[in-house]
Amino acid sequence: MTDYLLEAENLTISLPDIDLVANASFRIRKGKITALIGESGSGKSLTARAVIDLLPQEVTVTSGSVTFLGENVQMMSGNRKREYRGKSLGFVFQDTWQTFDPLRTIGSHFKELFKTHTSLKKREANEEAIKLLRLVKMKDPVHVFRSYPHELSGGMRQRVQLAIAIALNPTLLIADEPTTALDMKIQFDILSLIREWQEESGGTVLFITHDLGVVAEMADDVIVMSNGQVIEQASAEELFANPESDQAKKLLEDYQLLSNPSMVYPVKEENPIMRVEDVSKTFYKKKWFRSDKFEAVRDVTLQIHPGEIVGLIGESGGGKSTLARLMLSLETCSRGTVSWYGQKELRRGIQWVHQDPIASFDPRWTVEKIVGEGFDYWKKGEGNKKEEVAAVLQKVELPTFAMSLYPHELSGGMRQRVALARALLVEPELIVLDEPFANLDMSSQAKMISLIRSLNELDEMAIFFISHDIRAAMALCQRIFVMNEGRIVEELPSDKLCQSKNEYTQALLSYMPIPIRGLRRNEREEIHV
Numbered sequence: 177m178t179d180y181l182l183e184a185e186n187l188t189i190s191l192p193d194i195d196l197v198a199n200a201s202f203r204i205r206k207g208k209i210t211a212l213i214g215e216s217g218s219g220k221s222l223t224a225r226a227v228i229d230l231l232p233q234e235v236t237v238t239s240g241s242v243t244f245l246g247e248n249v250q251m252m253s254g255n256r257k258r259e260y261r262g263k264s265l266g267f268v269f270q271d272t273w274q275t276f277d278p279l280r281t282i283g284s285h286f287k288e289l290f291k292t293h294t295s296l297k298k299r300e301a302n303e304e305a306i307k308l309l310r311l312v313k314m315k316d317p318v319h320v321f322r323s324y325p326h327e328l329s330g331g332m333r334q335r336v337q338l339a340i341a342i343a344l345n346p347t348l349l350i351a352d353e354p355t356t357a358l359d360m361k362i363q364f365d366i367l368s369l370i371r372e373w374q375e376e377s378g379g380t381v382l383f384i385t386h387d388l389g390v391v392a393e394m395a396d397d398v399i400v401m402s403n404g405q406v407i408e409q410a411s412a413e414e415l416f417a418n419p420e421s422d423q424a425k426k427l428l429e430d431y432q433l434l435s436n437p438s439m440v441y442p443v444k445e446e447n448p449i450m451r452v453e454d455v456s457k458t459f460y461k462k463k464w465f466r467s468d469k470f471e472a473v474r475d476v477t478l479q480i481h482p483g484e485i486v487g488l489i490g491e492s493g494g495g496k497s498t499l500a501r502l503m504l505s506l507e508t509c510s511r512g513t514v515s516w517y518g519q520k521e522l523r524r525g526i527q528w529v530h531q532d533p534i535a536s537f538d539p540r541w542t543v544e545k546i547v548g549e550g551f552d553y554w555k556k557g558e559g560n561k562k563e564e565v566a567a568v569l570q571k572v573e574l575p576t577f578a579m580s581l582y583p584h585e586l587s588g589g590m591r592q593r594v595a596l597a598r599a600l601l602v603e604p605e606l607i608v609l610d611e612p613f614a615n616l617d618m619s620s621q622a623k624m625i626s627l628i629r630s631l632n633e634l635d636e637m638a639i640f641f642i643s644h645d646i647r648a649a650m651a652l653c654q655r656i657f658v659m660n661e662g663r664i665v666e667e668l669p670s671d672k673l674c675q676s677k678n679e680y681t682q683a684l685l686s687y688m689p690i691p692i693r694g695l696r697r698n699e700r701e702e703i704h705v
Contacts, residue, residue: 178246179205179206180203180204181205181206181244181245181380182203182204182243182245183202183203183204183242184201184203184223184226184227184240184242184243185201185240186200186239187199187200187201187223187226187237187240187241187242188238188239188240189219189236189237189238189404190236191234191235195404196222197222197226197404197405198405199240200219200223200240200401200404200405200406202399202406204348204380204382205380205396206380207374207378207379207380208380208381208396209374209381209383209395209396209397210380210381210383210395210396210397210398211383211384211385211391211394211398211399211412212382212383212384212385212401213386213388213400213401213427214386214400214401214427215427215617215618215619215620216386216587216588216620217587218401218402218403218404219401219404220352220384220401221384223401224352224384226242227242227244227249227350228249228261229242229250229252229257237250244260244264244348245347262292262293262344263293263344264346264348265346265347265348265349265350266340266341266342266343266344266346267341267349267350267352268334268337268341268349268352268354269337269354270352270353270354270356272325272334272337273325276325276333276336276337278324278325278326279324280324281321281324282320282321282322282323282324282325282328282336283305283321283322285336286305286339287302287305289340289344290304290305293344302321304343305339305343306318306321308339308342308343309335309339312335312336312338312339312369313335313365313369314332314335314336320332320336329493330357330358330362331358331359331366331492334354334355334358334362334366335369338369338370338373342373342377345377345379346379348380348381348382349373349374349380349381350381350382350384351382351383351384352384353384353386354366354370355367355387355390356614356615357614358492359491359644360644360645360646360687360688361491361683362491362492363390363687364686364687367393367394371394381394386617386619387618387689388427388430388431389431389435389647389688389689390689391412391415392412392416392689393689396411397410397411397412398411398412400421400423400424400427402423407423407424408421408423427618427619429622430618430619430621430622433622433651434622434625434647434651435647436651437650437651437670437671437673447481448479448480448482448517449480449516449517449525449606449638450479450480450503450514450515450516450517450606450638451478451479451514451515451517452476452478452479452499452502452503452512452513452514452515453477453513453514454475454476454477454512454513455473455475455476455477455499455509455511455512455513456473456474456475456510456511456512456662457471457473457495457498457499457502457507457509457510457662458470459471459472473495473499473502473662474662475512476499476659476662476663477512477664478657478664478667481638482605482636482637482638483632483637484638484639484654484655485628485629485654485655486640486641486654486655486656487640487641487655487656487657487670488640488641488642488643488656488657488659489643489644489646489649489656489657489659490644490660490684491644491660494659494660494661495661495663496610496642496659497610497611497642498662499659500528500640502514503608504528504608505522518605518606519605520603520605524554524602524603524604526604526606526607526608527599527606528607528610529592529595529599529608529609529610529612530595530612531611531614532615533591534583534591536595537591539582539584540582541582542579542582543569543574543578543583543586543594544562544565544579544580546583546598547598547601548561548565549598550599551564551565551602553602554602562579565579565597565601566579568597568600569594569597571597571600572593572594572596572597572600572631573593573623573627574590574593578590578594588615588616588617588620589616589620589623589624592612592613592616592620592624593627595612596628600631603635604637605638606638606640607640608640608642609628609639609640609641609642610642611642611643611644612624612643613625614643614644614645621648625648625651625652628652641653646673646684646685646688647688650670650673653670654669654670655669658678658681658684660680665678666680666681668681673685
């Protein structure tokens with residue numbers, strides 16, 4: 177009997193005029209966690225969709241095969257394929273909205289699944305659904321069962337999606353970037369749930385990711401993809417200790433960059449360009465006969481000096497972005513003051529780069545118009561607009577031809593560079609980067625960190641970096657503030673963060689994927705942060 181659950185042989189996936197994945201061959205061992213890694217656009221998700229024979233329209237398998245327990249997936253009959261997708265496989269998407277119908281409750285999603293694939297009666301199906309929600313550690317499973325998807329946070333939707341995926345105890349669970357853009361705590365919880373299910377059920381997991389930290393934490397075997405090809409397959413230990421392909425070596429280099437603290441320099445003695453003093457922000461939610469209040473930011477004091485890179489880390493919902501809006505005067509303080517001491521006026525002196533840059537772009541505008549928008553407000557008559565746009569695009573390492581492109585024609589990394597170029601054009605003294613890497617793969621993150629460092633050294637502008645990713649903050653920042661439930665609980669140099677004695681900071685550090693090459697997940701308990 178074979179040790180392999182699933183095998184792909186010379187798999188080629190194509191559009192009518194181009195091969196997207198070419199001659200990909202790999203094997204997935206029974207009862208193991210296999211990681212499929214590579215940069216964005218390498219063909220990972222497309223390969224996973226070929227495994228379940230659910231490719232997008234006009235995309236087809238033109239040659240090769242996928243076999244599941246010796247059975248060719250493409251040759252399955254319609255009924256067999258429904259059974260294969262419904263019972264044998266579970267799928268966890270990166271974007272939870274691909275799973276949920278926004279017009280139906282969470283409970284109705286479970287009911288449909290059990291009605292289609294089991295003989296459970298309505299009451300039994302409801303009880304099984306609540307049992308599954310409890311299994312994925314929902315605090316109030318009955319409330320979640322009755323809720324609509326939009327009433328749940330991103331982390332809660334991901335837990336529900338996992339509960340649905342494992343409801344029929346599948347032989348193979350496919351998780352496609354399930355933790356991207358989630359904070360470290362939620363990522364840790366989701367990874368722990370997947371690992372617990374695999375160990376208790378003996379099931380097999382195909383885990384698609386760009387994060388080698390997650391691979392070190394989770395995987396037994398690793399498949400490396402690049403430009404639509406499988407270029408290496410090895411055990412996780414072998415890959416971390418002795419990678420063979422150039423792509424695997426590059427991924428490890430990028431991971432090492434994100435795992436090493438930034439160089440720390442003494443804080444300059446000169447006056448700060450921004451000072452936040454005892455700032456609080458309270459929001460009120462009106463109800464019928466009363467108002468509920470929520471204090472998003474509480475008694476925060478910090479300062480930023482010219483030319484330094486300062487980080488702010490914490491969990492989602494901890495008040496980080498609200499504090500940024502207060503600093504940018506996009507919200508008014510309930511108490512306290514925000515003082516700006518820059519030479520330029522506030523609206524020009526501070527620029528903001530969003531987590532999702534495309535949300536701040538007009539889709540009808542070219543890159544040239546997007547980047548040049550600030551010129552019309554602040555620099556009209558000071559020079560040639562087109563030349564300045566070209567120069568700032570070159571500064572963020574984008575080619576000149578990008579000026580004629582539209583937002584939908586750009587990759588995630590290119591969009592983030594365009595957003596940064598737009599901020600740089602007006603020559604600010606402080607840039608606020610609000611979760612700028614959350615949706616980028618590890619290689620793009622490493623490139624952005626190197627770029628921001630070089631821009632900081634070249635222009636000597638200050639940077640306020642907001643993130644839930646401790647690794648990125650440590651790799652980029654010189655000083656780091658830790659925020660919890662609206663309060664600053666600690667401030668440390670980045671190279672001292674791992675030595676923190678603060679209970680909350682230690683908890684955040686414990687959620688980080690292990691950064692030590694070759695260290696396996698069963699050795700985690702031996703590490704004391």
